């Protein structure tokens with residue numbers, strides 16, 4: 242992926258919001274209906290509970306409204322809505338159109354499906370719109386994976402859940418916060434993680450794990466190289482929240498201590514497109530960036546996709 246050319250109009254986050262499914266499901270709850278147990282799920286994944294419920298448009302409207310409120314912007318001032326989701330309410334239209342109407346926006350709206358890398362894919366696209374003259378983009382990552390999970394399959398049911406995270410991205414007169422980015426995909430790995438239309442998620446867990454660590458590290462290193470920074474410069478890493486052992490292995494290979502990782506999966510499970518914005522914006526006691534920190538966002542998902550970005554937190 243190319244470096245960001247000089248003199249491109251930059252952007253920064255000015256508001257954000259999150260939403261979780263209303264029903265809390267613990268590992269013990271799952272153990273009542275399938276052959277699993279709390280100890281196994283905590284040890285092998287790091288997940289303690291997850292939130293399920295709500296549709297993709299409902300959760301998106303909650304997080305999107307909160308983001309606009311925090312930014313202090315009127316719905317009429319949003320120039321575009323990008324919704325990252327792999328679980329749209331309907332095949333047609335895009336769920337972004339439903340959310341656009343629910344939020345009272347009067348702008349273009351489109352869905353991005355890059356699975357669990359979706360929020361970072363949408364973030365890079367939103368910067369592209371701002372470089373083309375948009376002033377304000379509402380960016381939402383939402384997934385309702387409970388709808389495409391087989392709740393009798395212990396291989397997948399312990400992992401997936403519902404959630405949403407949103408941010409208002411506004412043009413800035415300065416350089417903006419994005420210093421480097423990378424988007425990747427390898428469609429030859431499609432068969433290890435997929436859901437047919439109308440079907441549930443099918444997964445070869447071990448193979449996904451193995452590839453996930455490799456592609457996260459590869460993407461993060463490309464973004465850092467494009468930004469001209471090293472692992473030592475990173476203050477906070479916000480990884481896709483799939484499995485604590487994947488996060489730990491990726492941090493280890495990148496040379497970034499786990500104490501710098503924003504981790505919320507113990508509370509949220511894997512919420513796909515919502516995972517990175519939840520880890521970045523939700524108030525769940527995780528490591529959070531401070532003014533001036535360099536933040537590495539890095540996701541991976543079905544496809545297999547990978548995406549990363551280096552942000553200078555609070556940059557003008």
Ligand code: COA
Pocket residue numbers: 276277278281282285286357395396399400434444446447449450453483484511541542543
């Ligand atoms: N509860 C209890 N035992 C379970 C279990 C569960 N939910 N799932 C599997 N087991 C058992 C297995 O049957 C196996 O038993 P055995 O040793 O008697 O054969 C043992 O636990 C180990 O299973 P294994 O599949 O080797 O576990 P693992 O350490 O690879 O962990 C995953 C399984 C799915 C948690 C892990 O591979 C993973 O997280 N992969 C990535 C998945 C992912 O991130 N997907 C989304 C990508 S966006």
